Amino acid sequence: MRNLFIIMCAKFIVGMYLIFNAFTFGESFVSTKTANNGGSMDSNLYNITLQESTSNIRTAGELLSLVGGIGIIFYGYILFKDK
Numbered sequence: 001m002r003n004l005f006i007i008m009c010a011k012f013i014v015g016m017y018l019i020f021n022a023f024t025f026g027e028s029f030v031s032t033k034t035a036n037n038g039g040s041m042d043s044n045l046y047n048i049t050l051q052e053s054t055s056n057i058r059t060a061g062e063l064l065s066l067v068g069g070i071g072i073i074f075y076g077y078i079l080f081k082d083k
Contacts, residue, residue: 005075012068018061026054 030050034041
């Protein structure tokens with residue numbers, strides 16, 4: 001049971017990390033995509049790609065944090081119930 005708690009805490013922490021660093025990861029993704037495109041990209045396409053990649057990373061972080069947070073709450077409920 002303790003291992004499940006550690007896993008849920010790790011999910012929560014990784015999710016929060018992804019949420020707060022989504023823009024950095026999105027920028028890195030767009031930079032790589034621009035380099036693969038020959039070093040240039042239309043500014044509209046650049047902004048759309050940046051916005052979408054940042055949004056996708058943020059959503060993944062939100063889901064991880066949600067699952068981890070709910071797991072932590074349930075673990076706390078189980079500990080409280082047993083006492």
